[in-house]
Amino acid sequence: xxxxxFNELRDEQVVYAIHRQERTFLPARDHCPLCPTRPGxxxxxxxxxxxxxxxxxxxFPAFEAPHGAAEVLVYTDDHDASxxxxxxxxxxxxxxVWRQRYEELGARADIDYVFIFxxxxxxxxxxxxxxxxxxxxxxFLPPVPALELAxxxxxxGCAPCALLRREMADGRRVVYENDSAVAYLPYAARWAFExxxxxREHRPSLLDCGSxxxxxxxxxxxxxxxxxxxxxxxxMPYVMAVHQAPTxxxxxxxxxxxxxxxxxxxxxLHVEFYPPLRTADKLKYLAGSEQxxxxxxxxxxxxxxxxxxxEAILRAA
Amino acid sequence: MPRSAVAQLxxxxxxxxxxxxxxxxxxxxxxxxxxxxxxxxxESDPDAQQGEQRRPPERYGPLELMRTRKDDGRALILxxxxxxxx
Numbered sequence: 001x002x003x004x005x006f007n008e009l010r011d012e013q014v015v016y017a018i019h020r021q022e023r024t025f026l027p028a029r030d031h032c033p034l035c036p037t038r039p040g041x042x043x044x045x046x047x048x049x050x051x052x053x054x055x056x057x058x059x060f061p062a063f064e065a066p067h068g069a070a071e072v073l074v075y076t077d078d079h080d081a082s083x084x085x086x087x088x089x090x091x092x093x094x095x096x097v098w099r100q101r102y103e104e105l106g107a108r109a110d111i112d113y114v115f116i117f118x119x120x121x122x123x124x125x126x127x128x129x130x131x132x133x134x135x136x137x138x139x140f141l142p143p144v145p146a147l148e149l150a151x152x153x154x155x156x157g158c159a160p161c162a163l164l165r166r167e168m169a170d171g172r173r174v175v176y177e178n179d180s181a182v183a184y185l186p187y188a189a190r191w192a193f194e195x196x197x198x199x200r201e202h203r204p205s206l207l208d209c210g211s212x213x214x215x216x217x218x219x220x221x222x223x224x225x226x227x228x229x230x231x232x233x234x235x236m237p238y239v240m241a242v243h244q245a246p247t248x249x250x251x252x253x254x255x256x257x258x259x260x261x262x263x264x265x266x267x268x269l270h271v272e273f274y275p276p277l278r279t280a281d282k283l284k285y286l287a288g289s290e291q292x293x294x295x296x297x298x299x300x301x302x303x304x305x306x307x308x309x310x311e312a313i314l315r316a317a
Numbered sequence: 318m319p320r321s322a323v324a325q326l327x328x329x330x331x332x333x334x335x336x337x338x339x340x341x342x343x344x345x346x347x348x349x350x351x352x353x354x355x356x357x358x359x360e361s362d363p364d365a366q367q368g369e370q371r372r373p374p375e376r377y378g379p380l381e382l383m384r385t386r387k388d389d390g391r392a393l394i395l396x397x398x399x400x401x402x403x
Contacts, residue, residue, distance in 0.1 A: 047387065052398065057391035089398065096378045097396050211378070 034130035069137030084225035106247030121237025227313030
């Protein structure tokens, strides 16, 4: 069981999950715990000889019932695939899985925020190469989504909607768009090739999306992921973070701050990518200013990075 | 942190005493929230004994879900595109 401690100076929770120190670390390919259990082969986490998509409770959870959840979401039984190379139908199915997990975990009283994410590449701390993501059910509202809700209040409406309008009007940082989703590098991106994928319509969560929107959102995410891999002609490490409305019935984490109905409309589904590479072989590190002062120093301009990423997306199409 | 220190942390610890100052250290995770069952049922669920015991498939949008449990009790859900293609 993890322990939660409150860091008074940072005004944030820190999770101590010391059992995770012993988790599987970059195993040999033939001992991948996320591959299917094949006849005559080693027993893996998935006791079936083949599968499409699987979700299971993390063996080394940061959170667990009745104080949250930590799940592993395996995209495919193909060890060498990636989110970018999934068939479009599989990527669309994956978004339905995201939706189902958001709905089921969000209904639990012990979960205030459902966070779906993927860490890709050893550069961002991946310990298993098999294509997979994770789902955390936080027993509190984490700082980043809380800040996004604060931005809504500061701007007097949905912040992602306002930012999308600004990006579409400017156009220089937009790298991909279809009928339902737009991908752009934010005006104040922290990472050289950070990109956000936002739905054109206000949709607090995946539960508010129709079938076509899910399909087109999947298409936008895959187009971006393929573009990343094309950018430096190497698998691009990244963190992919799915931001949705909180599920705690409150809009800002304060008890009784807003009605459940208001909270259900707060937040705007969007997916953020944080790739740590600033060139093909140079990583952006979180150093003194970023860690000690909380201020990112960027070596690149989003407008210039957007030109390169837009070209890479077209090449990969 | 040296591994020996981690091993010490993993040694079962006695129950903590109530904090001298309410609201400071430690803060229990999720306070006094109502407990809820993990997805797929509780440990007393008869379907929760072995991975071979599965529930009937469920539908969710275009997906078919098959809930089961691993031998150690952890929940596992298999998702597949429904066979009728809807």
